[in-house]
Amino acid sequence: MNARTLFIPLTLFVVIAFLIGPFLIIVAASFSAGETLAFPPQGFSLRWIAKVFTVESFRASFGMSLFLAIGGTAAALIMGIPASYALSRYKLPGAEVIRTVVSAPIIVPGIIVGLALLRYIVVPFGVGISLALFLAHTALVLPYAVRVVSASLDNLRSDIEEAAVLLGSSRLGAFFRVVLPNIRGGILSAFILGFVTSFNQVPVSLFLSGPGVRTLPIDMIAYMEIVFDPSVAALSSLLAFLSIGIVFAAERFLGFSRYV
Amino acid sequence: MSDQSYLSLEKLTLAYGDTVAVADLDLDIRRGELIALLGPSGCGKTTTMRAIAGLLPVKSGRVRLDGADITHVSPNKRAVGLVFQSYALFPHLSVYENVAFGLRLKGMRGADLDARVQQGITSVGLSNFANRRPAELSGGQQQRVALARSMVMEPKVLLLDEPLSNLDARLRLEMRTELQRVQKETGVTMIFVTHDQAEALALADRIVVMKRGAIEQIGSPQDIYNRPQSSFVADFVGFENVFALEGGKLKANGHLYDLQGDVPSVAGLAWRPRMVALGEGPFRGTVRGTSFAGDRREYLLDTPLGPIKAEDDASAPVHELGTELAFDLPARKAAPLASFA
Numbered sequence: 001m002n003a004r005t006l007f008i009p010l011t012l013f014v015v016i017a018f019l020i021g022p023f024l025i026i027v028a029a030s031f032s033a034g035e036t037l038a039f040p041p042q043g044f045s046l047r048w049i050a051k052v053f054t055v056e057s058f059r060a061s062f063g064m065s066l067f068l069a070i071g072g073t074a075a076a077l078i079m080g081i082p083a084s085y086a087l088s089r090y091k092l093p094g095a096e097v098i099r100t101v102v103s104a105p106i107i108v109p110g111i112i113v114g115l116a117l118l119r120y121i122v123v124p125f126g127v128g129i130s131l132a133l134f135l136a137h138t139a140l141v142l143p144y145a146v147r148v149v150s151a152s153l154d155n156l157r158s159d160i161e162e163a164a165v166l167l168g169s170s171r172l173g174a175f176f177r178v179v180l181p182n183i184r185g186g187i188l189s190a191f192i193l194g195f196v197t198s199f200n201q202v203p204v205s206l207f208l209s210g211p212g213v214r215t216l217p218i219d220m221i222a223y224m225e226i227v228f229d230p231s232v233a234a235l236s237s238l239l240a241f242l243s244i245g246i247v248f249a250a251e252r253f254l255g256f257s258r259y260v
Numbered sequence: 261m262s263d264q265s266y267l268s269l270e271k272l273t274l275a276y277g278d279t280v281a282v283a284d285l286d287l288d289i290r291r292g293e294l295i296a297l298l299g300p301s302g303c304g305k306t307t308t309m310r311a312i313a314g315l316l317p318v319k320s321g322r323v324r325l326d327g328a329d330i331t332h333v334s335p336n337k338r339a340v341g342l343v344f345q346s347y348a349l350f351p352h353l354s355v356y357e358n359v360a361f362g363l364r365l366k367g368m369r370g371a372d373l374d375a376r377v378q379q380g381i382t383s384v385g386l387s388n389f390a391n392r393r394p395a396e397l398s399g400g401q402q403q404r405v406a407l408a409r410s411m412v413m414e415p416k417v418l419l420l421d422e423p424l425s426n427l428d429a430r431l432r433l434e435m436r437t438e439l440q441r442v443q444k445e446t447g448v449t450m451i452f453v454t455h456d457q458a459e460a461l462a463l464a465d466r467i468v469v470m471k472r473g474a475i476e477q478i479g480s481p482q483d484i485y486n487r488p489q490s491s492f493v494a495d496f497v498g499f500e501n502v503f504a505l506e507g508g509k510l511k512a513n514g515h516l517y518d519l520q521g522d523v524p525s526v527a528g529l530a531w532r533p534r535m536v537a538l539g540e541g542p543f544r545g546t547v548r549g550t551s552f553a554g555d556r557r558e559y560l561l562d563t564p565l566g567p568i569k570a571e572d573d574a575s576a577p578v579h580e581l582g583t584e585l586a587f588d589l590p591a592r593k594a595a596p597l598a599s600f601a
Contacts, residue, residue: 157346160348162342163406166342168336182351
């Protein structure tokens, strides 16, 4: 075997190792029996996995993250679906500008978004931390919602709405009767994508955490600064498997990859 | 309401933004008539159809249906059905639910609903397909679902957008027969839009030829085919040699030519290729192209009048490319044109 034929599989191996490696290390570390976060793990035990469920602050921040991911994504969809509909069905003046503005949170680094929200919204207007987090996560997820829902609207012919109207439906009724059922897959995909994005979000949340109000990733960083035990690794593994499970289920039942 | 004007368009003007698509259109349609709106793309036929359905707001003028002014009645309350060119079936619903859609909105439920839907599906020969999704049907079957979906609503007028254009030759004949049967059985007033003169001639009771947002000619298929009134209609129905007249002489390329026989005092004359007499006559031309068309042979001649399209029997001797030929444009065979554009 010459160097050339070896090069491709070797490169592939290095890339995959780089992508999957850290994840495997974390998973291995979560089953450690030792007292500190270390690799290779010392022994095998489930004690750190069990401990995750006993840490009070993890429970609270998990609740917060879950609320933000579900509530923020739902809010983004409630705004995003009509926005996508308008962008795809009407020739709006400045549609491209609107599209760009809506996509801005993807382009602008999260650190800047978080700082800007803190400095110009939260502090001057005295917005509560929970509300600020909710608004920030909604804004973060909105681009994904608009993008994914727009894609499925663009694939849906618009004359079925006219057909529904001529059969006696109102315009709004036609939207609920023939548009929504046909973009259901896109909406669910957008929800899952938004949920995962929000749940794993760090930089924006970093600026908007306050006493007693933290998202789970922020809480994990804070925890690690004080206690350096494998429970953070255990929690990370659990979250990773949760995400993988959701995406797999979505692909299996919805054909997730068609939409994103 | 007279029977002459079950559906009437009065001085109808339609526009997209500032672009006027149809101007001052007047049209009266009798109850139970099968009308073809015929014309090239951009002539306003589809626009007119959409306005009758209420999908396009009317800029000025009126639409009357069955004695009522429906100009500003919203499309969901007009009792006008439309079979879309793309069929526009609801992809998430079965054939049965597609057909039931409008009836459910009317509040029909239970046995009444089921009977009507079954009857609608059966009438288009799809009773074995009731539970299929549109994506599982052929184009022809989808169109029949679309037809049934509109017809179960018992519309006062059924509009059809290019109903035969997406079908292959065999299905065309089938669908044409189907439409005639539906029209005969239900007596529904039908208007269909087409750019294909053969379709219009075969199916319609009356043909409305449109050009640039206005009606060019209205008449029976025989009228339109044999007696076009304008150079546009003549050209559209296959009179491929169309000339203006000036003082009883044929005008071509800025010159005037004498014609043999009595020349009527009209704006122009038009000849089908088979009306051109080859081999004798006052005109001369060179064979520029020829093609065999089964029962006949087609010729393209280069002449001082411009290009002339002619036909000969397939059994007649062939005129080779480059041959110079005498020909005649006999005035008595020509279609007289009242207007020449």
